[in-house]
Amino acid sequence: MTVRIFHASSWEAVVLLAAAIDAGCFTGPDRRILLLSRTGPAPEAVPDISETAGFERLRGRFDEVRPWNDAIAPFHPAGWLPRADDAPLWERHFRRAWSLGEEELELVVDSPHAGPARALTRVFAGVPVDVYAEGPGGYGPTGEKLPPLIGARTRRLLHPDLIPGVRPLLLGEFGVEVRAVPSAEIAKVVGELADSVVESPLVEAQVLLLGQDLAGRELIPASEQDGLHRDMVRGAAALGHTRMLYAPDPDAPWEHPAALAAEADRLGVELTVLEPGSPVPAGALPHRLRPALVVGCTATALFWAARFHGLPVASVGTELLLERVTPYENGERTPATLADATLPPLADGTAVTDQLPFTEQELSDLLAAVAFAMRPRVRPDLRPAAERYLAAHLDGRTWRYFKRRRLASLALPGVVPARLAFLRSRPTLLRVARRARAVRSGRG
Secondary structure, eight states, X not given: OEEEEEEEOSHHHHHHHHHXXXXXXXXXXXXXXXXXXXXXXOGGGSOOGGGSTTHHHHHTTOSEEEEHHHHHTTSOTTTOOOOGGGHHHHHHHHHHHTTOTTOEEEEEESOTTSHHHHHHHHHTTTOOEEEEOOSGGGGSOOSSOOOHHHHTTXXXXXXXXXXXXXXXXTTGGGTOEEEEEOHHHHHHHHHHHHHTOOOOOOOXXXXXXXXXXXXXXXXXXXXXXXXXXXXXXXXHHHTTOOEEEEEOOTTOTTOOOHHHHHHHHHHTOEEEEOOTTOSSOGGGHHHHHOOSEEEESSOXXXXXXXXXXXXXXXXXXXXXXXXXXXXXTOTTHHHHHHHHHHSOBTTOTTGGGSXXXXXHHHHXXXXXXXXXXXXXXXXXXXXXHHHHHHHHHOSTTTGGGOOHHHHHHTTOTTTSOGGGGGGXXXXXXXXXXXXXXXXXXXXX
16 A cells, blocks of 8 residues: 655645646555644644635545644644654654554655655655645745755656746756646636635625735834735725725734724725635635735735636735845745736736736746855756846846845856956855955954
8 A cells, every 4th residue: 555645734735736636646546645734923823724614625635634733742843853863753653643554655745845844754764755836936946955865756846837838946956857737627626615615704805915924924024014015905996996805814813904904994995804714715715706906915826816817916015025035045035036027016007917028938047047046055057047147137127136245145247347257167266255355354
C-alpha cells in the first residue's frame, strides 16, 4: 500500500489539491490523507478549514482529514522544526498515531523551505515529494538554499496558471517538472464550493474588498495598513461604486476595520464587513457575488478572481510594499512585484479595464532579474538574465522593483559605471572592492 499525505494551510491550497486530483495529476495511491494546518499569528482563534461551509464537497477526494496543529501541540506550526536527531522519533510517532505502519509514503506540500512543509520533509526523510504553490509566490525563487537531499527527491511543482505564458521559478534550481493545474478544474471546484451554500447573509455588493494582515506579518505599520484599506474605499467610490463588501484576512480574527467604516460613512458608501465564520469562504466570494470589481493588494484571491472568474480587479499599495518590504529577499517581494506589474492600480480609473504594458517575455525577464537579486546564492544561473534585463530595461517604471544598494552589492547594471562593467565577471576583484568599502565604512 502507498499512502500520500497532502498538506494544506489555506482555502486556496485545498481547492488546488482537489482540482489537481480531479485533473488526474495524482493517481495510484491506496490511501490519501489531508493534513490541515493553521499558521497565522493566532491559530487557536481561527476556524479550521474543515469547518468551512462546503468543505464536505472536497472531503470526498481524501480518505482522512487530520489536524497538524493538534499533532504537534503546543508548538506553533509556522515555526516548529524538529531537530535532525529527533526526526526518526517523530516519524515513528506519526506512523503510529496515523496508523501508517511501514507503508510507502509520498508527500504533497507547499514551499518546502518554511512552515509545516519543512517539518514534514525532515520527519519523513527520503520520501518522494511533490510541491505546489497556490499563489503568486511560486513565481519567485526558493526562499533559501535547500539541502540537496530534499531537492533531489522533489519531483514536480504544481501551480495554478495565474500568469499565462510565465513559468514559475520556485525550485527551478533543481530542474523539477512544472505542471499547471487546469484552470477549468479549479473554477469547477470553486463553483462547487460556493454553490453548496444555500443560504448566506451576503449583500449584493458592487465591489469586493480583500483585506490582508500586512501589519501582522510586520511588512508595514498598522497605520499604513489602515491607510491602504481606506484607499480601497476611496478608489472604488471614485469609480462610482456605492455598495461594498469587505472581507478581512481570515488569519487576523481580531481585526476591527473601524477606520474603514468611518471612511465609508464619510463618503456615503454602504459598507458591509464580512464576519468571521461566514458560511462562504473568502476565496469563493468572487464566484458567489460576481462583483463589478475586486480590490486588494497582493492577496492570492485577487489573482484568482482575475484568472479563474474573469472579473475586473485592481490593486492598491503595491508600490508602498515594494519600498517597505525588508530585507530585499523577503518572499513577499514576488507577490508585490507581480501585482504591481500585472494588475491595474485602483488609483488609475482607466487602467482598471486596461492591460498593463508588459508582454509575457518582459514579465518573465523581470521576474528572473528580481529572483536573482533576491536569492543570488540559490539561483546563480539567473545572473546573465538579470544583467541583460537591467542593462536594457531599468527606467523610471522598473526601478521600483530593485534597490540601488542591492544592485551595487551584486555588481549588477544600474549602479556600476559602464567603464567598470568588466568587474562583474571577476569575483576576486569584486571581493577586494567589497572589503575596501567595508574598511572605509568602518573608519567613517
